[in-house]
Amino acid sequence: MLPLLAGGRLLGVFAVAFDRARQFEDDERQWLTRIAVQAGLAANRARLFEDLTQAVRVNELFVGVLAHDLRQPLNAVAMSAALLQSREGKDGTIDPRADRARARILKSAARMSRMIDQLLDFTRLRIGAGLSLEPATSELAPLVAQIAEEVCDGGPRDAVAVDSLGDTRGIWDADRLGQVVSNLIGNAVQHGGAGPSGVRVMVDGTEPESVRVRVHNVGTIAPDLLPKLFEPLTRAEHRRGRPRGLGLGLYIAKEIVAAHGGQLTVMSNEAEGTTFTVSLPRSCATATDRPTPPLPPGAAIAALHGFEQGAGPATALPRDARLPAFGVPTVQARLHAIKLQLELRRLEAAGLRAETRRLRDRFLGWPTRHGATRSRPRQDTASGGDKVRRSASGVMPH
């Protein structure tokens, strides 16, 4: 029987039994004792590794749960501000100061919402659940132009110049690619040079098999930062200027592009400025058809998933699964329902009956005047892009 020791502390015992009584020679005893010393060190290392792994996993889950829980009050703030903004004063006028304050609330809420979405994506990636994609035929050029306009909203309209070449159509998840492009253009505007068209975006669809999006600005990235630019949570210490996000945007963008089977690269130097290039195959089917790798054994998410579903631990989550461990489907459904009720109440109060009826038909799937129901519900962008589908009980997330 050999004690497994590390730093004078007993971590375990290794025992070997023999069929018959036997004498141990001195060199055998020494050999086994030396092995026990090595095994003690290995046991200590294994214990530390497992403790660390567990701590990291708990932290990641905590981030995910926190992000999800932050979403609810934030949605309430955003919805209330939106409701207030749409209402006029008693005399038919809107107080400009109050209106500015409401606009600030909405803008801050939108920024917080993006950060929360990033935290949830980050958690999904870190626990191995992967990002969900919903590929459909999309055209990249108008999408990029629309996002550039959104990014420039409130600033000079010519801050971003968008050009396109060739056929920019493909089968992708447009929402997810929008997230990528928004991040790249937003960064370029923030770090790019001053003046009109300090940021140039080119959507290049001239290749038959792929489409490229190049986002260029005249600013440069420090050479020591380049190798770790796509690593999570590295922004605050390294990037210049006041931090505006969590430092997760590029990490998530790269993961989204990778999930499409593409690549996100960067080139930066004093002479040419900075260019991010997104290269996408025309169809992400190959990438999305790949089976989801199984979750690590004993992963907390699997256990929670199993707990939530009332079944044993899951070995893998479906690609389009949201985080059931965080109760997202249920809570999202409730949020959609609350938002819909608020909107319906507002429209009814305003006497817009036709609009009210149209919304009811659209979201709740009640028969229209022609006896048909919508088979494809619209995307709800106000709550992080979750899609809703009709169900017997009302609306629920897809």
Next chain:
Amino acid sequence: MATDKLKYPEVTTKLAAALTSHDLFQALLSIAAPIEGSAAAVYLVDRYGELRRQSSRGAARWPERAAVIASGRAMFLETRAEIEAGDPATAHAETRFQA
């Protein structure tokens, strides 16, 4: 001697490569057969300070471990009498040591 069948560097390489408890168990249990052991077991102290059997190979009636725990030294029990001499009362030494 039986340990001639196992090269020390091979064993230490396995142990050095062990990152998880499972790796450690595999590395240790693989030693038993070459040294003609009929069974082997690995016990680890759990988070509550209790020594628990985590992995084993073969069947054996394992002698009292309290003496090993109390002394922190290897024990080579060479006769049936030595094995049977383990005093169950010393089992309490486990708790005292770990506390």
